[in-house]
Amino acid sequence: MLSKWNDPLSIAIPATNSQLFSQPDNINPAIELDAVSTPETIEALPPIDPNDKRIVNAKTDINQLAPFKYGWAWEFFLNANKNHWTPLDINMAQDVHDYRHKLTTEERHVYENVLAYLTTSDILAMRNIGLAVMEKMSAPELQIYQARQVFEEALHTWTYQHCIETIGIDQSEIYNRYRVVPEIYGKIKLANEKLSQVIDNNLDLTNRDNLQQFAMSYLFFAAVFEGCWFYNGFSPIFALQRRGLMKGTGEQFQYIMRDEVQHCAFGLRVIRQLLKEESLTLDPVAVQSMWEEAEAAEVAYAHYILKDPILGYSAEDHIGQFRFIANRRAKQLQLAEPFPGATNQLDWLDEQASMRKEKNFFETRVTEYQTGAALTW
Numbered sequence: 001m002l003s004k005w006n007d008p009l010s011i012a013i014p015a016t017n018s019q020l021f022s023q024p025d026n027i028n029p030a031i032e033l034d035a036v037s038t039p040e041t042i043e044a045l046p047p048i049d050p051n052d053k054r055i056v057n058a059k060t061d062i063n064q065l066a067p068f069k070y071g072w073a074w075e076f077f078l079n080a081n082k083n084h085w086t087p088l089d090i091n092m093a094q095d096v097h098d099y100r101h102k103l104t105t106e107e108r109h110v111y112e113n114v115l116a117y118l119t120t121s122d123i124l125a126m127r128n129i130g131l132a133v134m135e136k137m138s139a140p141e142l143q144i145y146q147a148r149q150v151f152e153e154a155l156h157t158w159t160y161q162h163c164i165e166t167i168g169i170d171q172s173e174i175y176n177r178y179r180v181v182p183e184i185y186g187k188i189k190l191a192n193e194k195l196s197q198v199i200d201n202n203l204d205l206t207n208r209d210n211l212q213q214f215a216m217s218y219l220f221f222a223a224v225f226e227g228c229w230f231y232n233g234f235s236p237i238f239a240l241q242r243r244g245l246m247k248g249t250g251e252q253f254q255y256i257m258r259d260e261v262q263h264c265a266f267g268l269r270v271i272r273q274l275l276k277e278e279s280l281t282l283d284p285v286a287v288q289s290m291w292e293e294a295e296a297a298e299v300a301y302a303h304y305i306l307k308d309p310i311l312g313y314s315a316e317d318h319i320g321q322f323r324f325i326a327n328r329r330a331k332q333l334q335l336a337e338p339f340p341g342a343t344n345q346l347d348w349l350d351e352q353a354s355m356r357k358e359k360n361f362f363e364t365r366v367t368e369y370q371t372g373a374a375l376t377w
């Protein structure tokens with residue numbers, strides 16, 4: 001027997017042709033021939049019609065990217081990839097000093113509890129998009145943006161962890177805080193309730209009741225959870241940042257907020273398209289009830305984190321801003337304003353959240369991390 005000296009895993013080669021082709025006497029050649037399958041004739045498929053794509057329950061091949069039906073979803077993906085950052089890029093040295101020597105007890109209470117809420121929220125967000133929503137989308141351009149979104153939510157969780165670790169906050173305590181503080185747990189509990197029903201991968205979306213439930217669940221996630229609770233959730237830290245405190249954390253949150261604004265905008269766009277394609281109508285009573293439940297949870301949370309107001313920010317500011325942003329989200333969906341008459345409590349927030357303006361003020365490194373064209377706000 002011969003073998004290749006330089007390929008020890010190659011099979012040994014018989015020395016002669018007779019060894020190579022000889023068969024044991026007990027094998028019937030006719031049976032062997034029958035066992036060999038002949039190649040199946042594969043017929044060509046017709047090209048896909050992009051009109052057959054659907055947000056859910058597509059009527060065409062889900063693995064073919066183009067022609068696009070939802071070109072806007074692909075644009076979201078391209079835009080998201082213009083912004084690459086990690087929490088390690090931002091200098092947190094001054095924050096360590098501020099936390100230890102400059103923040104008041106009340107300000108430290110705000111800072112820690114905002115982190116305690118957000119860190120759990122972002123894991124919940126990652127799981128909801130990755131395990132519940134993305135799996136039900138039936139056009140690849142939608143799923144591709146959501147794959148990016150899953151990564152961004154994980155990045156946000158890393159950011160909070162980086163802040164907690166750098167500042168030196170007791171991790172075992174801070175990560176358990178949402179469980180032991182009812183006012184924080186109230187928001188997480190409500191989100192779990194609203195989202196848990198659709199995390200079932202066997203949910204049959206050809207059933208109209210299930211589809212309606214999915215639309216309401218996604219509405220809660222995009223409009224309330226990301227569109228209000230995250231958007232508004234960073235405000236107390238931006239209030240510190242405006243006063244020159246915890247500027248590193250503030251900058252980290254600006255990066256996160258930029259992602260969250262896109263997540264919310266994408267989610268609302270998906271919902272509008274879903275309602276149109278499936279001829280669904282949201283029950284206005286159920287929608288109003290959703291806003292009021294979210295408001296009740298936010299009020300309790302605000303009164304806990306700001307039981308003693310800090311300079312330039314109060315529970316009333318936080319709650320009023322929640323109502324104002326909720327109206328904005330409802331209008332984006334052509335829904336009735338849930339809190340008529342709510343006014344902008346934080347007229348500095350949109351500007352504060354804008355990275356390009358902050359760059360000039362704090363002379364940070366934002367421009368270098370904007371690897372493509374600027375996002376529009």
Ligand SMILES: [Fe+2]
Binds near residue numbers: 125152153156256260
């Ligand atoms: Fe996030």
Ligand SMILES: [Fe+2]
Binds near residue numbers: 125153226259260263
């Ligand atoms: Fe998000």
